[in-house]
Amino acid sequence: MLLEDFNYMESYELTEDKSRGNKYFLRGVFSRVDTPNKNKRVYPRSVMEESVGQAQPLIEQRALVGELDHPPTPKVNVEKISHVVTRLALAEDGAVIGEMEVISPKLKELIEAKIRLGTSTRGLGQVRPYSGTLGEGLVEVQPGYKMRAIDIVFDPSAETFPKAFVEDVDEKILLGSTIKFRKIWEDIFN
Numbered sequence: 001m002l003l004e005d006f007n008y009m010e011s012y013e014l015t016e017d018k019s020r021g022n023k024y025f026l027r028g029v030f031s032r033v034d035t036p037n038k039n040k041r042v043y044p045r046s047v048m049e050e051s052v053g054q055a056q057p058l059i060e061q062r063a064l065v066g067e068l069d070h071p072p073t074p075k076v077n078v079e080k081i082s083h084v085v086t087r088l089a090l091a092e093d094g095a096v097i098g099e100m101e102v103i104s105p106k107l108k109e110l111i112e113a114k115i116r117l118g119t120s121t122r123g124l125g126q127v128r129p130y131s132g133t134l135g136e137g138l139v140e141v142q143p144g145y146k147m148r149a150i151d152i153v154f155d156p157s158a159e160t161f162p163k164a165f166v167e168d169v170d171e172k173i174l175l176g177s178t179i180k181f182r183k184i185w186e187d188i189f190n
Contacts, residue, residue, distance in 0.1 A: 024111070028098075028119075030150055031119070031121050034094050035094065035134075041140075044141065045090070050145070052089065064088070065085065066152060083107060089189070107152060124145070124146045
């Protein structure tokens with residue numbers, strides 16, 4: 001079963017990193033665990049830990065990518081790839097945080113225009129009715145969920161918005177960054 005979940009980018013930082021060839025990056029919260037999203041799905045921590053762990057070899061191979069908008073299939077359309085995920089981790093507070101390298105001129109234009117963007121995980125898995133304390137009418141994603149892509153969307157379901165950031169060798173310009181996000185990022189990736 002195709003599972004698509006949309007998340008607002010909580011931070012929005014566009015970074016130009018001259019040490020990495022004047023590339024642009026997007027950092028932030030891409031998803032959340034143990035929290036119902038607009039699609040009435042709950043991703044348990046254990047399920048997302050497994051999925052994020054399985055994504056690491058793909059990230060190392062530059063094979064975890066995404067598209068602008070969410071296609072109706074788990075298959076990635078090579079012609080529509082807009083970014084590649086370069087980092088992904090699960091924070092203690094349940095935030096799935098990461099970094100994407102922007103490779104599409106259109107995505108760079110949207111970020112520079114400060115358009116509100118979100119992320120959407122796209123994967124394959126099964127769900128069953130949720131029976132916990134978070135509410136009724138929810139479904140829970142089951143073990144075995146496989147993340148296939150993280151897309152850029154306009155209306156995400158988990159209400160997470162990553163920040164675009166501009167970073168070069170001499171300075172880093174953060175647009176709307178929060179101290180909490182910076183600390184979590186540094187704790188995980190530095």
